[in-house]
Amino acid sequence: MYYATLRQMKKMLGQLDQWLEAAATFAQIKSFDPTVLLGMRLAPDQFAFARQVQSACHTAKLAAASVTGQTPPSHPDTEQTLEELRARVRAVIAYVDGFTEKDFEGAATRVINNPRWQGKVMTGADYFLEHAVPNFFFHVTHAYAILRHSGVTLGKADFLGPLSLRAP
Amino acid sequence: MYYATLRQMKKMLGQLDQWLEAAATFAQIKSFDPTVLLGMRLAPDQFAFARQVQSACHTAKLAAASVTGQTPPSHPDTEQTLEELRARVRAVIAYVDGFTEKDFEGAATRVINNPRWQGKVMTGADYFLEHAVPNFFFHVTHAYAILRHSGVTLGKADFLGPLSLRAP
Numbered sequence: 001m002y003y004a005t006l007r008q009m010k011k012m013l014g015q016l017d018q019w020l021e022a023a024a025t026f027a028q029i030k031s032f033d034p035t036v037l038l039g040m041r042l043a044p045d046q047f048a049f050a051r052q053v054q055s056a057c058h059t060a061k062l063a064a065a066s067v068t069g070q071t072p073p074s075h076p077d078t079e080q081t082l083e084e085l086r087a088r089v090r091a092v093i094a095y096v097d098g099f100t101e102k103d104f105e106g107a108a109t110r111v112i113n114n115p116r117w118q119g120k121v122m123t124g125a126d127y128f129l130e131h132a133v134p135n136f137f138f139h140v141t142h143a144y145a146i147l148r149h150s151g152v153t154l155g156k157a158d159f160l161g162p163l164s165l166r167a168p
Numbered sequence: 169m170y171y172a173t174l175r176q177m178k179k180m181l182g183q184l185d186q187w188l189e190a191a192a193t194f195a196q197i198k199s200f201d202p203t204v205l206l207g208m209r210l211a212p213d214q215f216a217f218a219r220q221v222q223s224a225c226h227t228a229k230l231a232a233a234s235v236t237g238q239t240p241p242s243h244p245d246t247e248q249t250l251e252e253l254r255a256r257v258r259a260v261i262a263y264v265d266g267f268t269e270k271d272f273e274g275a276a277t278r279v280i281n282n283p284r285w286q287g288k289v290m291t292g293a294d295y296f297l298e299h300a301v302p303n304f305f306f307h308v309t310h311a312y313a314i315l316r317h318s319g320v321t322l323g324k325a326d327f328l329g330p331l332s333l334r335a336p
Contacts, residue, residue: 001169001172004169004293004297005297007297008297008298008301008302011298012302042210042313042316042317043316043317043319046316111336113336117331117333119336120333120334120335120336121333121334121335121336122331122332122333122334123332123334125172126331126332129172129173129175129176130176130179130328130329130331130332131328131331133176133301133305134176134180134305134327134328135328137301137302137305137306137309138305138309138312138324138327141305141306141309141310141313142309142313144306145210145309145310145313148210148211148214149210149211149317151211156306159302159306160298160299160302160303161298163285163290163294163298163299164290164291164294164298165285165288165289165290166288166289166290166291167288167289168279168281168287168288168289
């Protein structure tokens with residue numbers, strides 16, 4: 001499950017990269033500064049677009065690292081442009097891509113820590129399903145929703161990406 | 169994986185039920201007609217709030233039914249009030265709750281059909297990871313985001329719900 005779900009996260013990050021490209025094209029067509037999009041948000045007390053992208057990246061990276069016991073690479077959230085956000089997304093895609101199914105042996109029972117949990121821990125299984133997956137989709141969907149709200153032309157097919165359809 | 173993920177979807181639907189309650193309270197405090205919220209949307213060519221809730225319900229129900237080979241109950245998308253949406257959410261929670269882990273034996277290789285796939289099919293494994301899970305989180309997150317955009321007081325803890333934290 002862990003490996004297959006991380007492959008799906010990798011796929012979603014690839015879609016996110018395409019949304020960022022669509023956002024840059026939209027800004028060009030509408031003749032506005034594309035960096036304006038990085039500050040767009042749906043509510044004043046929600047993360048802006050750039051932070052949603054960074055959080056999606058962070059969550060996927062941390063999910064892979066946590067349940068495999070790895071130390072993830074540091075990404076300091078300093079992106080200032082759509083291109084820099086795309087580079088960040090691609091760096092996380094490459095990181096996630098480096099794992100094999102074998103790396104996830106024992107993931108379910110691994111002890112996961114988080115500074116926000118005040119000394120408590122979660123099992124790898126609980127952390128992955130209750131925390132990593134919902135948080136990943138929360139941020140990636142908010143990134144998508146902010147672009148849609150901003151007028152960028154995207155649809156459900158752009159969200160899901162290509163499906164593994166086959167002949168019956 | 170299927171059973172555990174559907175338990176997580178059930179949990180998320182329980183959170184959605186709480187957001188609907190928070191939405192009703194918000195409308196009361198602000199003295200506006202709560203049914204206005206059902207028509208709120210983030211973009212003119214996106215589903216409105218009611219349809220996002222219905223779609224989240226539909227996706228969870230169909231995910232459980234499809235990979236177990238069941239015929240799901242019909243829900244005709246006729247909800248007109250927040251209370252009716254809450255009843256819909258609770259009906260799907262009860263439906264998902266009726267499955268046991270044993271029901272998901274063989275889920276990965278089950279053949280899944282969809283009228284939109286033009287005669288093609290997906291395996292249960294591909295359908296679940298590529299279609300059901302992303303669609304479920306897409307709609308439940310959009311429901312959340314529309315309420316946040318509308319001013320309803322919610323935060324990430326309301327999205328995730330209680331975590332299975334334990335002593336180290």
